[in-house]
Amino acid sequence: MAVLLLGEVNHGTLNRDATAKAVHALAPLGDVTVLCAGAHARDAAADAATIAGVARVLVAEDARYGHRLAEPTAALIVSLAGDYDHIAAPSTTDAKNVMPRVAALLDAMVIPDVSRIVDAQTFERPVYAGNAIQTVRSRDAKKVMTIRTASFDAAGAGGSAPVSDATLADDPGLSSWVGDEVAASDRPELTSAGRVVSGGRGVGSKEQFAIIEALADKLGAAVGASRAAVDSGYAPNDWQVGQTGKVVAPELYVAVGISGAIQHLAGMKDSKVIVAINKDEEAPIFQIADYGLVGDLFTTVPELTGKL
Amino acid sequence: MKVLVPVKRVIDYNVKARVKADGSGVDLANVKMSMNPFDEIAVEEAIRLKEKGVADEVVVVSVGVKQAAETLRTALAMGADRAILVVAADDVHQDIEPLAVAKILKAVVDQEQPRLVIAGKQAIDNDMNATGQMLAALLGWGQAAFASKVEIDGDSAKVTREVDGGLQTISVALPAIVTADLRLNEPRYASLPNIMKAKKKPLEERTAADYGVDVAPRLEVVSTREPEGRQAGIKVGSVDELVGKLKEAGVI
Numbered sequence: 001m002a003v004l005l006l007g008e009v010n011h012g013t014l015n016r017d018a019t020a021k022a023v024h025a026l027a028p029l030g031d032v033t034v035l036c037a038g039a040h041a042r043d044a045a046a047d048a049a050t051i052a053g054v055a056r057v058l059v060a061e062d063a064r065y066g067h068r069l070a071e072p073t074a075a076l077i078v079s080l081a082g083d084y085d086h087i088a089a090p091s092t093t094d095a096k097n098v099m100p101r102v103a104a105l106l107d108a109m110v111i112p113d114v115s116r117i118v119d120a121q122t123f124e125r126p127v128y129a130g131n132a133i134q135t136v137r138s139r140d141a142k143k144v145m146t147i148r149t150a151s152f153d154a155a156g157a158g159g160s161a162p163v164s165d166a167t168l169a170d171d172p173g174l175s176s177w178v179g180d181e182v183a184a185s186d187r188p189e190l191t192s193a194g195r196v197v198s199g200g201r202g203v204g205s206k207e208q209f210a211i212i213e214a215l216a217d218k219l220g221a222a223v224g225a226s227r228a229a230v231d232s233g234y235a236p237n238d239w240q241v242g243q244t245g246k247v248v249a250p251e252l253y254v255a256v257g258i259s260g261a262i263q264h265l266a267g268m269k270d271s272k273v274i275v276a277i278n279k280d281e282e283a284p285i286f287q288i289a290d291y292g293l294v295g296d297l298f299t300t301v302p303e304l305t306g307k308l
Numbered sequence: 309m310k311v312l313v314p315v316k317r318v319i320d321y322n323v324k325a326r327v328k329a330d331g332s333g334v335d336l337a338n339v340k341m342s343m344n345p346f347d348e349i350a351v352e353e354a355i356r357l358k359e360k361g362v363a364d365e366v367v368v369v370s371v372g373v374k375q376a377a378e379t380l381r382t383a384l385a386m387g388a389d390r391a392i393l394v395v396a397a398d399d400v401h402q403d404i405e406p407l408a409v410a411k412i413l414k415a416v417v418d419q420e421q422p423r424l425v426i427a428g429k430q431a432i433d434n435d436m437n438a439t440g441q442m443l444a445a446l447l448g449w450g451q452a453a454f455a456s457k458v459e460i461d462g463d464s465a466k467v468t469r470e471v472d473g474g475l476q477t478i479s480v481a482l483p484a485i486v487t488a489d490l491r492l493n494e495p496r497y498a499s500l501p502n503i504m505k506a507k508k509k510p511l512e513e514r515t516a517a518d519y520g521v522d523v524a525p526r527l528e529v530v531s532t533r534e535p536e537g538r539q540a541g542i543k544v545g546s547v548d549e550l551v552g553k554l555k556e557a558g559v560i
């Protein structure tokens with residue numbers, strides 16, 4: 001059996017962590033071919049070729065794939081689909097945009113956020129904000145799926161897969177890119193970071209979020225946020241952790257001024273060690289925290305930062 | 309311009325889902341059900357387009373059990389003009405998959421000819437995040453998923469999307485599908501007079517068979533279980549104790 005994996009390529013660079021986790025998850029199903037598409041994708045393809053367990057890399061380098069617009073990317077994947085039984089991607093926003101479109105074009109039901117592969121037809125995935133784990137068996141000839149990266153380890157390095165050019169597909173030309181608003185950051189990327197410090201509504205303002213960032217920087221951690229913190233403008237949208245934000249599973253997750261709504265827990269409860277700092281001792285976050293500290297974040301967090 | 313908004317009846321977001329003891333699914337009997345929160349946002353956006361004079365009619369559609377009529381009434385009370393209920397199941401535990409919903413919605417779109425469909429980004433029960441994108445594929449339309457801002461500009465829509473790296477703005481040719489993310493707007497509450505008025509707004513009832521769509525699932529649910537629970541942790545009395553524990557645990 002053969003697997004086509006859409007590599008996660010952003011602005012010409014491979015998101016190696018997300019791609020390698022998907023490779024590791026999919027390898028038991030058969031030979032994994034990684035497709036790297038983008039306006040600049042050759043460097044990403046060369047990088048993907050070194051992931052252990054990759055059998056082959058296809059590169060589709062063309063301006064039409066520059067901004068991962070759903071329509072041309074889906075058309076490309078569908079044009080290549082004939083050779084594969086499984087068509088997959090790591091569960092990033094790009095993949096969640098593209099893969100359901102691919103599935104519908106192949107008259108298949110997409111299998112989102114696969115957290116365990118039982119066999120070639122059977123997969124586990126979380127539903128209801130992670131309050132239930134479903135095992136589903138696909139009846140479709142081709143399985144189109146996204147891989148929940150937080151559930152898998154990354155494949156190692158040391159591969160040397162051959163790289164070749166994919167035949168490009170026609171661009172349906174239905175959408176065009178206008179602009180990006182991306183904040184550059186020196187911090188680790190949220191979904192691959194070993195440590196994450198997140199702030200919630202309790203942090204109170206964008207300025208006061210500096211307290212969270214200072215702790216994160218001391219720990220070499222990524223910064224996350226609850227939906228309430230993002231909605232209130234304390235933190236940018238791409239920091240949101242949860243059911244409808246990013247899913248993280250670091251070694252250490254520190255939740256500060258976050259109550260612990262089920263929608264937030266869905267994005268972080270697989271973390272290895274969870275610390276909660278909250279002034280309300282009844283806050284539900286304490287029910288899942290390994291270490292809970294009841295107190296005012298404005299005094300405890302700077303104290304913690306100072307003592308590390 | 310006509311705007312179509314698909315709305316799903318789901319478990320209320322405040323209710324914690326409970327897995328049935330026999331592993332056959334999540335218990336939905338006697339559980340509070342509501343409109344999917346993302347669909348409230350989608351309905352709100354459509355109504356705002358009407359208030360701005362960009363849209364002239366807002367049609368809401370739901371696929372599922374008969375009780376979804378209540379969800380449609382909520383959308384009508386918010387300000388939608390008319391509703392279509394497509395009955396496709398008679399047990400509340402029978403979920404209709406995004407592919408089947410998209411096929412039914414395609415048939416509705418073929419009939420209604422909207423210029424814009426605004427769906428929610430994700431139904432909070434099955435967390436699929438798929439229907440809008442699948443509908444766009446079946447129609448051969450462009451898609452703008454995870455929208456936090458929508459501006460209609462003649463024959464296209466300029467949409468800002470919430471993506472992993474931040475925000476991306478694209479322009480998509482109309483007709484198109486937009487899916488609503490959390491920060492697109494804050495949906496209004498229906499006022500009592502509007503709830504009364506909504507009772508008189510038209511609600512047509514159809515069945516999946518009327519559209520010739522087979523709703524048999526492609527993903528057979530073999531079993532449903534609870535996630536592994538976390539072991540109860542401890543409360544520490546001070547920052548010093550916390551630092552000590554984290555060192556012991558080897559995470560700092």
Ligand SMILES: Cc1cc2nc3c(=O)[nH]c(=O)nc-3n(C[C@H](O)[C@H](O)[C@H](O)COP(=O)(O)OP(=O)(O)OC[C@H]3O[C@@H](n4cnc5c(N)ncnc54)[C@H](O)[C@@H]3O)c2cc1C
Binds near residue numbers: 203245257296
């Ligand atoms: C469709 C939908 C999707 C959602 N998706 C997500 C998601 O992906 N991610 C997400 O996070 N949420 C999500 N939510 C929102 C979720 O339901 C909660 O509203 C949200 O997580 C609450 O954020 P919070 O804990 O920061 O705020 P609150 O619940 O208001 O909690 C703030 C906490 O801060 C504490 N606090 C206040 N001041 C201090 C202080 N000085 N010191 C210490 N502690 C203090 C308070 O005791 C309180 O516990 C979603 C909701 C819906 C309906």
Ligand SMILES: Nc1ncnc2c1ncn2[C@@H]1O[C@H](COP(=O)(O)O)[C@@H](O)[C@H]1O
Binds near residue numbers: 436
């Ligand atoms: N049964 C349904 N009836 C009407 N709309 C639906 C239905 N299922 C999904 N949708 C729409 O598709 C969106 C995404 O749902 P999903 O793909 O199931 O996560 C929802 O927010 C709704 O707008």
